[in-house]
Amino acid sequence: MREYKIVVLGSGGVGKSALTVQFVQGIFVEKYDPTIEDSYRKQVEVDGQQCMLEILDTAGTEQFTAMRDLYMKNGQGFVLVYSITAQSTFNDLQDLREQILRVKDKVDVPMVLVGNKCDLEAERVVGKQQGANLANHFDCVFMETSAKAKISVNEVFYDLVRQINKKSPKEEKNKKKPRLCRML
């Protein structure tokens, strides 16, 4: 089964962790344990193919700025999350994207722009069109989601899997090498 390393990035408080938990756990479980090996792993079927997704969520460590490069080096696909209720979280993404492109040394990296908390329409400050424009500028897919109301959460990750598949249809041999893992 092919493995996909997906990194969730965005400022603190945008609901990254909620997206991840919602996707990996599906429902809010009582006995949730964030410390076990497969807390962030999920097997899904995308377009008839079984895939193992490993989500790297940076929640709680946004301010360890020196570590971002590492996350980025390892990730194959990226979820860039902002909250539609906070303009600053939207503005922060430009720098994050630039950093990804620098680290990856590529023009084109599988990526989805996500405006989260779309259930809070009353508190919205970032318009949907603004998000779409930024995605257009980034040349990537855009979605508005709500982890809380379970809107479009799975779609984000499925779309990334498709993007990764399109970019590198077959698993490259060297992806399997332990070397990559070792370098984090």
Add this chain to the structure above:
Amino acid sequence: MLVRGCGGGELRHSLAERTKALAAKCHALRSPAREQRSVERRRPRNRKSQTRWYVKQPTWRLWGEEKVDGAVYTVYLKKVRYHRPTRSASSESDDEISHLEWETVRVRFVKAGTVERLVEALATDDGELESTYVNVFLATYRSFAECGKVLDLLLRRYQALASEDVLPATVDTSQQHRKTLVACLHVWLDTYPEDFRQPPHHPALQQLLAFTQLHLPGSELHSKVLQKLAVFSAERNGCVGGAGVCLAPGMRVLQHHTSAYRLPHVPHRHFAEQLTRMDMELFKKLVPHQCLGAVWSRRDKDRSHDAATVLATVNQFNAVSFRVISTVLVEPNLRPIERTDILAAWLDIARELRVLKNFSSLKAIISGLQSNPVYRLRKTWAILSKEKAELFEELARIFSEDNNRWAQRELLMREGTAKFADTVGENDRQLQKLLHERGSPGVSHGTIPYLGTFLTDLTMIDTAIPDTVFDGLINFDKKRKEFEVLAQIKLLQGAANAYHLPCDPLFDRWFDSVIILDDREAYQLSCQIEPPTNPPKERRPKNINNNSQGHRKNDSIASTSSSNSSQFYCETDGAGNAWKRDSLERRISPTRLSHGSSSSSLPSLDVSLSSANSGQKTANGKAPATSPAHPNKTGPDFYIIRVTYESDCVETEGVVLYKSIMLSNNERTPQVIRNAMLKLNLDGDPDSYTLSQVLPEKEMVLPSNANVYYAVNTAYNLNFILRPRKPQTEAIVNGKAKNKRT
């Protein structure tokens, strides 16, 4: 009930023991779920033995839930084995052991409840102290109630018990209850004195004082409250001013002396110890409950002080990483082997940190080395010795993100409270060698964890588990879960006391003097040291930045496209436009200017940084005056200059302290002076200072409004002196500068 079942965990136990026991309990509780899940997922990994903080796993069986008004309990049946306490050496007095082998007891845990019910549960039904519960409660209550509210409830409960007409049969229980409440207050005051600080009037403490005066005059609690009050008011009144005055001049004097350390020739062990000392001070000050998801991950600007101790730790981590990045990159003229030596020095320091079990700075160094601007320097890494390269891989492996950071979790479990480092993987050749060489050290070390893992775990717990259940009851199971993590942090804080590290002010000065580069600056420097290998195809048609790829043609394209994108932003909305314009200005202007500079043939400006590209041999930081113009290379967008402060009153003992600052090509004299003042900790008006470059024959004083980037003489070292301005020198100054500038 629980207390009895577990063999009498009482107040006498040290905090460490209590948390250990708790971690064991919590772990035991969740074990079935864990196993189940692991089976479900059929993880192929063949996991080795799990070392945890408990020895014996009791058998728990879920019996059910019990609902009462305002609370829900989870009830477990627990099989308790009675076994002889293991005596380390002799086992002479075995008389007290009962004949009972085991029995099943019913154990009730509060699952959820109202604040009132949760406070009541601090004592069990028999009035006994539930020490585990008390610890969980006190560590986590701030997320559901204020200090004053909890205190109020506690005291009211005491008063209710005291005034109750109790039947003679229950007098004992009632008394026990009250005793337990007093014990809780003791634990609270001892463990979380900060809760009672509440300046300026300490209302909670005053309330407690009134209570003890009325109900418990002359008691231990009474005197403890009085003592705390005295401490707080003493802090407020006298000591603060004194300490401040003592410190400030001392700090000032330090600024004027040079740092004796210069990478790569530094004592590795000593550096590791000093980093550990800095980390230890912050880690011991860390307030664990500030790490809770409800506090740390939900903080905003107004409440940032709520997590101040966490932030301080994070800042130190970043500071260490930044120092790695900057020391590797900041001297563009180093020969590759010299730069490699700096990498090697950091790896040696990192290795010592591993021995010291300081996983925070260890990870910070590894992160710095793995940061893109450093990691991409292939030529520099290529000549690193095989041993060092292996060491790097082995140390990096500790922090692998794979399998939810399994490697570092496991290592922390094994060594967290161990006396010294003794865990290596089968493939860790260098670390095996290291630990073998060292043997077991005479002194034991504490442990400093990388806090980020805990912060992520607590954030995820906070997200995944609801705050309230059953129509608004506080979900206390969530608090237990959170306390599992907090207990680990506390345990490690206790262990950190094992460090005994002297303070070296020289090290602090060195640490303070290192320049910090931001992302972009670091990347630009890195590209000047080793230009990107793959030539830009038709790169990034839409991308705004990335103008520093070192290829002249790109610049004009980049700035054209970026003005397009700024239009793009104008269309969207005002707010977005504002931030965009700001960041565009930052990025475009150097590009435009440097483009201009390379086309207007100022070859001498190209040398300082871009000379590194040509791999020339000048290692002394002095750029050759007659560098051949590289028509294909852009000039550097900035220089790094060294600024010394000189004033009349300070003698520098023949040594010079300098601070490095970035000088970008659109900065004028006042701005540069301002930057230098910031670095040198000087206050005041930039206009009252002058800045001059030190040249072999004389000094060149910069005119008051020069573009410093173009004014400096790059034929020589970029060393500068900052001086308080003397009025009479003004005229000469300008004259000199004008002459020099052409």
